[in-house]
Amino acid sequence: MKRRVTIEDVARAAGVSRQTVSRAINNKGEISPATRERVLEAVRALDYRPSRVARGLATRRTRTIGLVVPDITNPFFPEIARGVQDVARGADYSVFLCNTDESPDEELQVLRSLAAQPVDGILLFGSRINDDDAAAFADGYRPLVVLNRVLEHPGVSLILVDNQRGAKLAVDHLANKGHTAIGMLAGPVTSPSSAQRVEGFRQAMAARGLSTPEDWILPGHPTIEGGHAAARHLLTGHPQVSALFTYNDLSALGAAQASLELGRRVPAGCAIIGFDDVRLAAMVSPSLTSVRVNKYYLGQQAMIRLLAMLDEPDAIFPPIRVDVELVVRESTQKSEIGD
């Protein structure tokens, strides 16, 4: 690797000062078209590309952001990441991807590390730390966009998926199908969005006059394995439960599997509704009824908001609310063939 071409080299080649080179490449400050052209010529000739690190040190802006997710392996997140990155690239930003593995401690570490990086802003998706830690972190940190966690703080923008409504759509759909004994497979106990979905579930059930015994709501890891274990437990302990609303599609898939293993085919033996509507949901058999969230859009909006915050550091932005939609598929429909 040859020595890096620096601004100094360009300055020398063009016969101007470093300062003038800086002006030329940044298109700012007064500079005569002639010198400008001469400088850009030299830039091209030397294939000069300014060091982002040096620039970052000087400007305190790295054009870099951090995207924090629990697990990129969860199909909910790649699409979000695409949305984020597509917008980021358009604005010449790079994004650090960080997994927290659903662990609050990991998350805290990741956040600290990003703060030291330093990145210009952070997108926190799927936060698992507690409210105090979140508030404390937001305190010391400026542009932060948080998904599905209520965190009143200047310098923090919220993206709020209508989880409560999603839960209501699910419950209403199941109730309309005649189900009265509906259990819920919640997400991690540390997940705010899970809390919101559980809350929405409770309210919707109550509104329908349906009871929800405490042990019909089970937390679990938001994975196929997690859903499998929780469903097995729930359906074994409370066989009267005839339908399940789950934290996400992955847990729904695990639940479907468990249900089948217990001799209860889906949907006849047990109806199931997931959440997120990942692509997978439409492709499995039976296909999965789910509450759709527009993931790519979510990612885009989050990044757009972050850019806006970077642009106007002192503005206060209202939360972005993202609606959901019920997508009905086989896992809640009596299928025509069989069953």
Added chain:
Amino acid sequence: MKRRVTIEDVARAAGVSRQTVSRAINNKGEISPATRERVLEAVRALDYRPSRVARGLATRRTRTIGLVVPDITNPFFPEIARGVQDVARGADYSVFLCNTDESPDEELQVLRSLAAQPVDGILLFGSRINDDDAAAFADGYRPLVVLNRVLEHPGVSLILVDNQRGAKLAVDHLANKGHTAIGMLAGPVTSPSSAQRVEGFRQAMAARGLSTPEDWILPGHPTIEGGHAAARHLLTGHPQVSALFTYNDLSALGAAQASLELGRRVPAGCAIIGFDDVRLAAMVSPSLTSVRVNKYYLGQQAMIRLLAMLDEPDAIFPPIRVDVELVVRESTQKSEIGD
């Protein structure tokens, strides 16, 4: 956001020079245990965390790497990314995730941008640029780990999935099931791994004495849509084709759908084998026979190798060869029920 705590502040607080602080936090250079302790005390008290940017400028090492993939939304890549990141985090490295969208131009841009970032090294997974551009880039760049592209170059490490053998496993399996008219849905024409799989396919077919007309091998986008379009075309034009080997699982899924639309159930009307064995493959119906690649392992190995290259810049490392394995599922088996 308060002013950043700098090394200067710590030095002042501990009553030493910046230099001494640097020694203490980096655990290098001679320093008395007493001062060391005093400094670390101050570090803790002030919650000082060194700026990676400043450090990067001084050391020319940013502890940052770039991971370039065609599309993180393709389920092949999130697992790889996890493997990479888990190793990276352990070594205190951060990773930039970049999507190239299967476009050679985008890829070139992304690579250039990463070179200017600058990152300490690059993991190039799913490269779509041509050999000349790849060689040219490798020339100016040091530690580079490339997946599935033969690129002899000091400073480049190769990860080679045994694509040829994978193709052979697929062909043999289909042939053993009695198929003689086997078509192939290749990947993008710019994809080296697709070229390798096609080559392997041709050889395996030839070895069996099976013919492979040119138009039984169709390139396509490595997505469900791409597989769907290609399969539709192939099966319509050449109805005698009774089995399909596809570039990846996504195209296989699309192909299965197309086949069904043409009134040919899978596997009875058309057998299908994918590649990668993403989780999805086991969950769809009919479940998909596929050539498994250990994605997480791949990511881990790539990052481990990159770290090794960073450690010994002048060493020459041999390619890492990754084996594959055929996983037989319903899409190539006559199912007991129905069909």
Added chain:
DNA sequence: TTGAAAGCGGTACCAC
């Protein structure tokens, strides 16, 4: 063992 000074590669501010 410790500190002073120079430099990494840019930008900001202020003269000219």
Added chain:
DNA sequence: GTGGTACCGCTTTCAA
């Protein structure tokens, strides 16, 4: 318009 100079926050070199 253009150049000089200080400075961003850290590490490296060299002297003390």
